[in-house]
Amino acid sequence: xxxxxxxxxxxxxxxxxxxxxxxxxxxxxxxxxxxxxxxxxxxxxxxxxxxxxxxxxxxxxxxxxxxxxxxxxxxxxxxxxxxxxxxxxxxxxxxxxxxxxxxxxxxxxxxxxxxxxxxxxxxxxxxxxxxxxxxxxxxxxxxxxxxxxxxxxxxxxxxxxxxxxxxxxxxxxxxxxxxxxxxxxxxxxxxxxxxxxxxxxxxxxxxxxxxxxxxxxxxxxxxxxxxxxxxxxxxxxxxxxxxx
Amino acid sequence: xxxxxxxxxxxxxxxxxxxxxxxxxxxxxxxxxxxxxxxxxxxxxxxxxxxxxxxxxxxxxxxxxxxxxxxxxxxxxxxxxxxxxxxxxxxxxxxxxxxxxxxxxxxxxxxxxxxxxxxxxxxxxxxxxxxxxxxxxxxxxxxxxxxxxxxxxxxxxxxxxxxxxxxxxxxxxxxxxxxxxxxxxxxxxxxxxxxxxxxxxxxxxxxxxx
Numbered sequence: 001x002x003x004x005x006x007x008x009x010x011x012x013x014x015x016x017x018x019x020x021x022x023x024x025x026x027x028x029x030x031x032x033x034x035x036x037x038x039x040x041x042x043x044x045x046x047x048x049x050x051x052x053x054x055x056x057x058x059x060x061x062x063x064x065x066x067x068x069x070x071x072x073x074x075x076x077x078x079x080x081x082x083x084x085x086x087x088x089x090x091x092x093x094x095x096x097x098x099x100x101x102x103x104x105x106x107x108x109x110x111x112x113x114x115x116x117x118x119x120x121x122x123x124x125x126x127x128x129x130x131x132x133x134x135x136x137x138x139x140x141x142x143x144x145x146x147x148x149x150x151x152x153x154x155x156x157x158x159x160x161x162x163x164x165x166x167x168x169x170x171x172x173x174x175x176x177x178x179x180x181x182x183x184x185x186x187x188x189x190x191x192x193x194x195x196x197x198x199x200x201x202x203x204x205x206x207x208x209x210x211x212x213x214x215x216x217x218x219x220x221x222x223x224x225x226x227x228x229x230x231x232x233x234x235x236x237x238x239x240x241x242x243x244x
Numbered sequence: 245x246x247x248x249x250x251x252x253x254x255x256x257x258x259x260x261x262x263x264x265x266x267x268x269x270x271x272x273x274x275x276x277x278x279x280x281x282x283x284x285x286x287x288x289x290x291x292x293x294x295x296x297x298x299x300x301x302x303x304x305x306x307x308x309x310x311x312x313x314x315x316x317x318x319x320x321x322x323x324x325x326x327x328x329x330x331x332x333x334x335x336x337x338x339x340x341x342x343x344x345x346x347x348x349x350x351x352x353x354x355x356x357x358x359x360x361x362x363x364x365x366x367x368x369x370x371x372x373x374x375x376x377x378x379x380x381x382x383x384x385x386x387x388x389x390x391x392x393x394x395x396x397x398x399x400x401x402x403x404x405x406x407x408x409x410x411x412x413x414x415x416x417x418x419x420x421x422x423x424x425x426x427x428x429x430x431x432x433x434x435x436x437x438x439x440x441x442x443x444x445x446x447x448x449x450x451x452x453x454x
Contacts, residue, residue, distance in 0.1 A: 009443035011454045016400070016415035016446075019393055022300050024292040025310055032288060035318045054354055 166209070166218035173226070173242070175200050179216035183207045183232070198243045204231035269333035277324055288317055291334070294417060295341050301412045302345045304401035312348060316341045335426045338419070342409055342427060349405060392453060399449045407442030414439050 170177065170184055174193020177186040184206040189196040200206075206214055208230045229240045267275070267286070275283035295316055299309035319340050320327075327336060400408060409428060413419040419427070425435040447454065 009440055009447055012443040012447045012450065013415045015396060015450060015453060016411070017418075019301070019396060019416060021293070021297045021416075022306065022309075024296040024313060028292050028296070028310065028314065029285065029288055031310075031314045032317045032321075035314060036321050051354070054357075 163219040166214050166220055167216070169209075169220050169226075170195075170206065170214075175204075175206065177206075180205070184214055186231075194242055198229070198240050200229065200231060200240060201233065204233050204238075206231050207237065270329050273324060273327055273329075273333060276321075284321060287320075287333075291337055292317070295337065298338065298412060298417050299341055299345055301397065301400055301416050302342075302408060303348065304397050308348065312341065312344045315344055319344075331426065332423065334419075335423055338413065338417075338423075338427045339429075346405065396450060396453070399446055402449075403442055403445055407438050407445060410435055410439045411442035411446070415443070 166184070167179070174190035174195035175184070175186045176188045176190065177184055179185075182205055186195070186200060186202055186204045186206065188202055189200055206229055208214055209220070210227055211230075212218075226242050229242060231238050231240060267283070269287065269290070272283040272287050276287070292313060296309055296313040299312050299316075300306050303309050303312070316337060320337055327333075400412065403411065410424050413424045413427065414421070421432060421436055421439075424439070425432045428435060430438075
């Protein structure tokens with residue numbers, strides 16, 4: 001720093017020197033004496049938050065919220081409206097042992113003005129299976145069908161490969177019926193359900209789902225999207241692509 | 245007896261009429277250590293306004309300045325046994341006041357950071373506007389300054405801390421370079437450099453008034 005620099009800034013120095021000096025208030029000494037009488041220097045601001053907590057708490061909160069949504073999206077991979085089911089490879093070998101039935105309802109009946117899907121009744125399942133419906137399939141609140149996406153997520157918590165009876169799955173997509181000797185005979189389709197929109201008709205006999213034969217003993221695994229259904233109609237096999 | 249009374253009265257008169265010798269800061273501190281409360285009052289008489297003015301220019305907030313100035317004296321009082329006379333008392337008290345003011349600035353920064361707007365404030369912003377100017381009107385009408393002075397005060401308050409402290413101490417408080425270096429615990433060259441840099445920043449902002 002040179003003397004020239006100092007001289008260049010001399011006007012600033014003079015300007016600051018012209019500022020009026022403020023005086024301490026008349027009760028200044030009283031305030032000091034009062035604090036001294038209190039016995040210790042006052043802690044500014046009272047309760048103090050440690051610096052690590054002041055910076056760390058908001059960060060931890062952001063990470064917790066972000067982590068929750070990240071994990072949530074991770075377990076919801078795929079189209080929300082696609083029923084995620086697949087035929088169990090061992091379906092014909094061993095059906096789950098029926099346990100005392102109980103109701104598992106993850107989505108209670110609700111009525112929303114934005115005409116989202118409403119699942120009106122709980123499904124009856126065994127303990128080894130988890131069935132629930134969360135995400136909408138149809139816009140019509142009276143529509144049938146549904147996703148077992150939530151069931152998939154819930155199932156992972158208790159069972160490595162959650163198994164769902166084929167009957168339940170077919171009911172969920174809106175193909176009401178019963179098993180006969182040659183397969184699942186559709187007795188009715190729920191209006192605006194996946195079954196109806198995919199042109200599954202009353203009288204069709206569902207032979208396979210995603211290429212896997214369906215019998216009354218079949219159970220389905222909930223980690224593969226439901227894509228195709230083969231039905232027998234008027235004596236002919238017809239492949240139907242499930243429409244969402 | 246009357247003579248005695250007159251004599252005593254004359255003695256008393258001569259005592260009060262003598263010009264009282266001004267005690268040094270160190271002497272007042274020593275007296276305070278030995279329990280002389282009046283000595284501490286004299287220290288306050290000497291430094292309360294300079295310290296208040298210094299803090300006011302630092303914070304641009306009169307009430308906060310008074311509060312911190314009082315706290316400065318409280319800390320001097322409770323730490324008086326730890327004061328060593330190798331430093332000038334003025335250096336010592338200005339250093340305490342500076343540390344308190346810096347703590348206050350950081351407390352404000354933390355408070356601002358915790359607010360929603362503070363969370364997204366960039367580093368560059370914090371460097372340029374290290375201390376946001378306090379635009380509140382002063383309560384004391386005697387302290388109401390004209391517009392020019394207020395602009396200058398805001399410009400000072402917006403200086404980064406490392407320039408603001410030495411510039412105020414030098415150009416407003418009139419402390420020597422050596423003393424400022426002691427207060428800031430810096431070398432003399434660094435101190436002068438910061439003062440000059442601070443003045444340069446002010447010159448850019450106050451060009452209209454120069």
